[in-house]
Amino acid sequence: MIFFEKVLNSLLVIMMEKLLSFPLSADTLSEAGGAIALARICSEFGCSGVEALWCGTDMPDIGPLLRGYHLIFYPDWLDFWRGDTAALVKKFGSREAYTSFYGGSGSETLLELFRADVERAERAGARYGVFHVADVSIEEGYSYRWLHSDEEVIDASADLLNALFYKREPPFPILFENQWWPGLRFDKPSLAERLLEKVSFENKGFLLDTGHMMNTSPSLKTQAEGAQFILRALDSFGSLSKEIRAMHLSMSLSGEYCRGHTGFLPPLPEDYFERYRQNYAHIERIDQHRPWTDSSVLRVIERVSPDFLTHELSGRNFGEKLRAWRIQASVLGDIT
Numbered sequence: 001m002i003f004f005e006k007v008l009n010s011l012l013v014i015m016m017e018k019l020l021s022f023p024l025s026a027d028t029l030s031e032a033g034g035a036i037a038l039a040r041i042c043s044e045f046g047c048s049g050v051e052a053l054w055c056g057t058d059m060p061d062i063g064p065l066l067r068g069y070h071l072i073f074y075p076d077w078l079d080f081w082r083g084d085t086a087a088l089v090k091k092f093g094s095r096e097a098y099t100s101f102y103g104g105s106g107s108e109t110l111l112e113l114f115r116a117d118v119e120r121a122e123r124a125g126a127r128y129g130v131f132h133v134a135d136v137s138i139e140e141g142y143s144y145r146w147l148h149s150d151e152e153v154i155d156a157s158a159d160l161l162n163a164l165f166y167k168r169e170p171p172f173p174i175l176f177e178n179q180w181w182p183g184l185r186f187d188k189p190s191l192a193e194r195l196l197e198k199v200s201f202e203n204k205g206f207l208l209d210t211g212h213m214m215n216t217s218p219s220l221k222t223q224a225e226g227a228q229f230i231l232r233a234l235d236s237f238g239s240l241s242k243e244i245r246a247m248h249l250s251m252s253l254s255g256e257y258c259r260g261h262t263g264f265l266p267p268l269p270e271d272y273f274e275r276y277r278q279n280y281a282h283i284e285r286i287d288q289h290r291p292w293t294d295s296s297v298l299r300v301i302e303r304v305s306p307d308f309l310t311h312e313l314s315g316r317n318f319g320e321k322l323r324a325w326r327i328q329a330s331v332l333g334d335i336t
Contacts, residue, residue, distance in 0.1 A: 016305065018047045018334065019067050020325060021248070021312040025055035031318045035062045045325050046334025051130070051310045054120060061124070068246070068308055069126035069172075072117045074102070074110075075181075078135040078148055078156050081107050087147075091137055092272045101272065114164050122171040128246060128308065129172055130207055133157045133195060134179035138272075138279045141286075144262050146182045150191050153183035158198035165201050174199075175207040175246050180215035180287075187216055189237050196243065205243045208304060209312070210297065211250035211289055218255035223294035226251060230300050246308040247301065249328065252288040261285070289314035291328035298332070 020042055022028065032038045042049055042065065051068035052059070074080075079087040080102055085095065092098040099105045103113070121129055135153045140146055161174065176195060178186040184195060192206065213233065214226045234241050261282065268275045291313055301309065311328050315321035329335045 017049075017067060017308050018045070018329075018332070019049055019051045019308060019310040020045065020047050021070070021310050022050035022052055023055050024050070024052040024059050024062070024066070025057050026060055028055065028318075029060050029062070035060075035065065038062065039065055041322070041325075044335065045311070045329040046332070047311070047329075051308070051312075052121075052124065052126070054117060059120060059124065064125065066124045066126060068128050068130065068310065069121035069124065070130040071121070071132075072113060073132040075132075075141075076135060076137045077110065078153060081110055081156055081160060083107060091139075093270070097272050110160065111163055114160070118164070118171070126172050129170070129174050130177050130246075130248075131157075131161070131174050132179060133176045133184035134181040135183060136179075136181035138268070138275050139265055140181070141279060141283060142262060142268075143265050148182050150182050150185070150188070151194070154191055154195045155198060157183065158195060158200075162198075162200045169201050170203045173203050173205055173245060174201075175205050177207045177209055177212070177248070179209075179212050185216050186213055186233055186237075189240055192237070192240060192243075205245040207246040207248060208244050208306075209248040209250075210292075210300065211248070211252040211287060211312070214252045215254065215287055218258045220253055220255060223251055223253070223292060224296040226253065227294070227296035227300050231303060234300075234303055241304070244304050245306055246310070247304055247306045248310050248312040249292065249297070249301075250289040250312050250314075251292045251297070252286070252290065254286045254288055257285045284314070291324045292331050293327060295331055301332075 029035065032041065049065040049067035051070055052066050053070040054072060083106060088098045089095060102109055133154060135148055137147065176184055178184050184192060186192065210230060213230050214220055217229050220226045220229060269278060289312060311325050313321060313324035313328065315324055326335060
C-alpha cells in the first residue's frame with residue numbers, strides 16, 4: 001500500500017502546473033520581451049504560464065499564459081473594514097491620510113476594489129485567485145505586538161469574502177494564503193478549519209506559501225530545517241491538508257535579521273506614506289523570497305501534491321528574477 005501511495009503522489013506531482021509569479025503590466029511585459037518571449041521563459045523553467053498580479057494600470061492580454069491571479073491586498077485593513085476611525089486616525093495621522101491611502105472612507109470601498117479585481121481576473125481567464133488572510137500595521141511589523149487576534153482577522157476575512165460573493169459563487173477557487181502575521185499562519189489547524197467553516201461559498205481552499213511558513217519560526221537556520229518544520233506543520237493538519245490546492249515556492253531564513261530588528265519600535269517618519277515606503281524595505285528583509293537550493297523541499301511538494309506550484313521569487317531587476325527562477329527550477333529537476 002505504501003508503494004502505491006508513493007507512486008500516486010509522484011504522478012500527482014508530475015501532473016501539477018508550475019507557474020512564475022509575474023506582476024503584469026505593459027512595462028513588465030516589455031521587460032520580459034513580450035508575450036511570446038514570456039512563454040519561452042515559462043517553458044524553459046518547466047512552467048505552463050504565470051500567476052499574475054495587477055500593477056494598478058491596464059493589464060495586457062497574455063491569453064492562456066495567465067493561469068493564476070493574486071488578488072489585491074492591504075496589509076493593514078481590518079480597522080478600515082470595521083470603520084474604527086479612532087484607530088485609523090491614530091495610525092495615519094488624519095482622516096484625509098487614510099481616505100487617500102484606501103481611496104475611500106468605508107468598508108464599501110474595499111468591496112468595490114475587490115469586485116473590480118475579481119472581474120479583472122475573470123476576464124483574463126484566471127484558474128484561481130489568491131487571498132491574503134492577515135492584518136498587520138506598520139508599527140506591528142516592527143514591534144511584533146499585535147493589535148488583533150488571529151480569530152478577529154479570520155472572522156473579518158470571512159465577513160469580507162461572504163459580502164463579496166453573497167450573490168454568487170466565485171468564478172474560480174479562492175485560495176487562502178498563509179502569512180506570518182495575525183490571521184492564517186498554518187501553525188494552528190483549528191484556525192484554518194475556522195476559516196473554511198465561516199466562508200459560506202464552496203469554491204475555496206488553501207495556498208501554502210513556504211517562505212511565509214518559515215517566517216513563523218525565526219530559529220530556523222537551514223533550508224533542511226525549514227522543510228522539516230513545514231512537514232511537521234502539515235502532519236498536524238491531518239486530512240485538512242488535502243484542502244491545500246496550490247503553493248508559492250520560495251525560502252526565507254531571516255531569523256538573524258528579525259532578532260536584531262523586531263520586538264521594538266524604531267524611530268519612524270511622521271508622514272504615513274514615508275513610513276510605508278520605509279517599512280517596505282523592512283518587510284523585504286523578513287520575507288526574503290529567495291530560491292530553494294536544497295532538495296529537501298521536494299518532500300514538501302510531494303506531500304502537498306498541489307494543483308499549482310508558483311515560483312514566487314524576488315529580484316531587483318528582471319535579470320535577477322531569471323537567475324532566481326533558474327536556480328529553483330533546477331532544484332525541482334525542470335532544467336539542468
